[in-house]
Amino acid sequence: MSDLLELAERILSSATAREQVEVYVSRGTDTEVRAYDGAVENLSTAVSSGIGIRVLVDGAAGAQVGTAWAGSLDEDAVAGALRDARDNVRFATPDEYVALARPDGVAPVSLDLSGDAVTSTPLHEKIAMAIELERMVRSSDRRIRQVESADYSDYVAEAAILSSTGIRASYARSGAYLSVEAIANDGGDDQTGWGLSTGRAPSDLDLHRAANDAVTRATRMLGAVKPASMKCTAVFDPRTAATLFAIIGGACSGEAVVRGRSFFTGRIGETVASPLFTLLDDPTDPRHFSASVFDGEGLACRRNVLIENGQLRSFVYDTVSARRAGTSSTGSAVRGGIAGSPSAGCRALQLAPGDLDQAEIFRRVGNGVFVESLMGVHSGVNPVSGDFSVGVTGLIIRDGQLAEPIREVTVASTLQRMLLGVLHVGRDVEWLAGSAAGQTVAIEGIALSGS
Amino acid sequence: MPWSFRYALLMNSTLVERDVLERVLREAMGHGGDFAEVFVEDRSTSSATLDQRRVEELSSGRDRGAGVRVVVGDTTGFAHTADLSERGLLRAAQAAASVARGGGGVRAVALDTLVERRTRVATMPGDVDKARKIELLVHADDVARSTGAAISQVQVALGDSTRRFVVANSEGVYAADHQVRTRFNISCIATGDTGMQTGYRPIAGTRGFEMLSPEAVGEAASGAARQAITKLDARPAPSGDLPVVLAGGSGGILFHEACGHGLEADAILKRSSVYAGRLGQQVASPLVTLVDDGTVEGEWGYLALDDEGRPGSRNVLIENGVLTDYMWDHLRARKEGRVSSGNGRRQSYQHLPMVRMTNTYLLEGDADAEEIIAQTPRGVYVAQLGGGQVNTATGDFVFGMTAAFMIENGRITTPLRDCNLIGNGPDVLQRVDAVASDFSMTPGTCGKDGQSVPVGTGQATMRLTGVTIGGAA
Numbered sequence: 001m002s003d004l005l006e007l008a009e010r011i012l013s014s015a016t017a018r019e020q021v022e023v024y025v026s027r028g029t030d031t032e033v034r035a036y037d038g039a040v041e042n043l044s045t046a047v048s049s050g051i052g053i054r055v056l057v058d059g060a061a062g063a064q065v066g067t068a069w070a071g072s073l074d075e076d077a078v079a080g081a082l083r084d085a086r087d088n089v090r091f092a093t094p095d096e097y098v099a100l101a102r103p104d105g106v107a108p109v110s111l112d113l114s115g116d117a118v119t120s121t122p123l124h125e126k127i128a129m130a131i132e133l134e135r136m137v138r139s140s141d142r143r144i145r146q147v148e149s150a151d152y153s154d155y156v157a158e159a160a161i162l163s164s165t166g167i168r169a170s171y172a173r174s175g176a177y178l179s180v181e182a183i184a185n186d187g188g189d190d191q192t193g194w195g196l197s198t199g200r201a202p203s204d205l206d207l208h209r210a211a212n213d214a215v216t217r218a219t220r221m222l223g224a225v226k227p228a229s230m231k232c233t234a235v236f237d238p239r240t241a242a243t244l245f246a247i248i249g250g251a252c253s254g255e256a257v258v259r260g261r262s263f264f265t266g267r268i269g270e271t272v273a274s275p276l277f278t279l280l281d282d283p284t285d286p287r288h289f290s291a292s293v294f295d296g297e298g299l300a301c302r303r304n305v306l307i308e309n310g311q312l313r314s315f316v317y318d319t320v321s322a323r324r325a326g327t328s329s330t331g332s333a334v335r336g337g338i339a340g341s342p343s344a345g346c347r348a349l350q351l352a353p354g355d356l357d358q359a360e361i362f363r364r365v366g367n368g369v370f371v372e373s374l375m376g377v378h379s380g381v382n383p384v385s386g387d388f389s390v391g392v393t394g395l396i397i398r399d400g401q402l403a404e405p406i407r408e409v410t411v412a413s414t415l416q417r418m419l420l421g422v423l424h425v426g427r428d429v430e431w432l433a434g435s436a437a438g439q440t441v442a443i444e445g446i447a448l449s450g451s
Numbered sequence: 452m453p454w455s456f457r458y459a460l461l462m463n464s465t466l467v468e469r470d471v472l473e474r475v476l477r478e479a480m481g482h483g484g485d486f487a488e489v490f491v492e493d494r495s496t497s498s499a500t501l502d503q504r505r506v507e508e509l510s511s512g513r514d515r516g517a518g519v520r521v522v523v524g525d526t527t528g529f530a531h532t533a534d535l536s537e538r539g540l541l542r543a544a545q546a547a548a549s550v551a552r553g554g555g556g557v558r559a560v561a562l563d564t565l566v567e568r569r570t571r572v573a574t575m576p577g578d579v580d581k582a583r584k585i586e587l588l589v590h591a592d593d594v595a596r597s598t599g600a601a602i603s604q605v606q607v608a609l610g611d612s613t614r615r616f617v618v619a620n621s622e623g624v625y626a627a628d629h630q631v632r633t634r635f636n637i638s639c640i641a642t643g644d645t646g647m648q649t650g651y652r653p654i655a656g657t658r659g660f661e662m663l664s665p666e667a668v669g670e671a672a673s674g675a676a677r678q679a680i681t682k683l684d685a686r687p688a689p690s691g692d693l694p695v696v697l698a699g700g701s702g703g704i705l706f707h708e709a710c711g712h713g714l715e716a717d718a719i720l721k722r723s724s725v726y727a728g729r730l731g732q733q734v735a736s737p738l739v740t741l742v743d744d745g746t747v748e749g750e751w752g753y754l755a756l757d758d759e760g761r762p763g764s765r766n767v768l769i770e771n772g773v774l775t776d777y778m779w780d781h782l783r784a785r786k787e788g789r790v791s792s793g794n795g796r797r798q799s800y801q802h803l804p805m806v807r808m809t810n811t812y813l814l815e816g817d818a819d820a821e822e823i824i825a826q827t828p829r830g831v832y833v834a835q836l837g838g839g840q841v842n843t844a845t846g847d848f849v850f851g852m853t854a855a856f857m858i859e860n861g862r863i864t865t866p867l868r869d870c871n872l873i874g875n876g877p878d879v880l881q882r883v884d885a886v887a888s889d890f891s892m893t894p895g896t897c898g899k900d901g902q903s904v905p906v907g908t909g910q911a912t913m914r915l916t917g918v919t920i921g922g923a924a
Binding site: 036037039040041042043044045046047048049065066067068069070071072074077080081084085087088090091092093095123145146148183189190191192226229259260261263339341375376378379380382384385387389390391393407408409410411412413414447448449450451 | 581604649
């Protein structure tokens, strides 16, 4: 880490009196193993590093910003990036709201997000996990005819964000994942199911859970049919619910809001959801796989309440979107690696758990559909208009119980209506790999398109 | 410095010397590998965004490194590094070779004569003054706003990349390409009594900046603006099975999703595709002839050489409805004792190559587009499709309609709100009952197993007898 900090400090010290400079520098090691037919199909190992530089120049009409990045920390690559960033500054439109983050006095929480075990676990043990995962899935049920992929992967990374405006943030993190996709067949059409397990170290991973998830999901879809179109209550499982929460979180991005690209724009204080719906973004909760001490601009991450008992409470902001909105950053800058500039977003969403288990939700719903996977989320959800239409697979719920599997159907509504239509919230929180945890939720008034 | 001179200078600077590549390959094969490959890449990218008439920021990026893979039996070892020194490359070769446990037999690798290609470009994007790029963005914004007063937001982006690579393998392949890609896209939001609606148009090609004439950019801008304005009058899409007429161009994504992915040899060899074992069978309506073609110069999915050094080629996948072949990369082709079809692609040196599409299109037919609409009493006309997704094992796919209208009594009527279509690949291929002759292509980005590559899709106006429309009405 010390050499990363030195490099960043050296770049900052080269800033001229007119310039403000931010440096984001990172380095990491990745391992990926894919097993197939009892052997290693692919084994990848890599060490990578990179730097992202933003240069700001203040003027009478506001600040201009230019950015550049390089996928290595070689002296010439770093010098080239700094030169490009400086050159790019000249072309930006001066903007009074553009600024780098400044320390805001919020103390970072203490989180241990790095497991030494990722580095100390011998490679052959990681390989063995991938092979065992594949074996478990293949041997668990005679109807599993193929394992399309069985992967173990992990990473360790360290990164620092420093700026001439006083930001000094650095952190280390690690992660390990298992994922597996099974194909089942019992004479008719193939069906697929996938399972996963995530943690900070190999020992956190649960082979049985990943394998069982894939097998259960693939086999219970066998014989799936296309049902008739209907209006019904949909029960989303924790994984698909997490996807919904991430979409809602996207609409709470201060950046989308100030740009008028969220259906929540101008609605703070209004009732936008069922009273059962309380949504937080809390990267300081270590149970989140995506927990983080610092945001993408080096400010401390903090707990933000977005929707409370159905009422829209607040949005999340990075520095620039906060200035545009006349407020302060909520420590919610996210950035897509070295090449990405910060923007406002959620990283650890959680819906306040209800008190029902999944079986009880099925009983209360009585008749409806259970949604187990979503397809076409990127093409079927419009965060500006709120239009929602995605492909799903799942099972019919009849008389409070899971019944026959269904496929080739879409569920449609608008996000606005769906939020108000939340009938039940489960207590079965699953901590997933993405930006949201999930639990079972039931939503009424969904249009199911089938035959 | 005149551009021609600078260009020549760039081409002549070798990423890694031939003898170094040979030594790296020898090291990679030193533990008994069956095949080794080193892929060295140097990519420069730049982008500019204009949002609400503000130039938000210009960004430049540079990524340079090498990936080494070693294949032993059915196992592939892979390592990548940003260190292009001989020491760095040898270290990557050793890491990749760790999957090989055999004795250290030293096998010299002799590379063939270098095969060198480069994208034909009139104006290198890097030689265009940044101020001129911004003028073009502003021009697009002006055109979009002048299209209608309802246009409340305009976002325009411009990007280009120059990607040089050298690939060498233990079978002697030694090839280099210099690819130039340029893209432009515009998103508009129109605001009315019914809320906000969006419109989008891309222009993208394996070409230089000459592609982005003010006329072309202006046409895209007014198209995106009109699309958003039109949708202000949209009503919720219907729900259920209806005949669908797909306008020429972006409908090609249907074939990319509905069957293209299922014809990639990696899915075939793992028997995880509905099309495995079906060569020679009638899998589609006789009107369907599907081609994947890396040779369409200038298109977004064009490649003179694929990322394994094979020339891009034209491969007929389905001919008059009969499945004729799959798409192959080196690894899968080698397993089957045949040659790659030029479909081995990778996002960057940090990724393993796999079977990917290039430009995938349906050959045009001889029907008349207007006639097809006129002969559809009730259905949906899809003017633009957004993204899609497929499960290759089941063949189930979805794709988004981003500009669609009702067809009533043979005429295009009310615009429809965005929604997804859903179907099953093998099923929908049988449902093609008319193909017109107004062929065109659309650029897109294809994601698979975490890797994104540029692809083209294309088709002429065509009709499907029934597809499930996922509307809420």
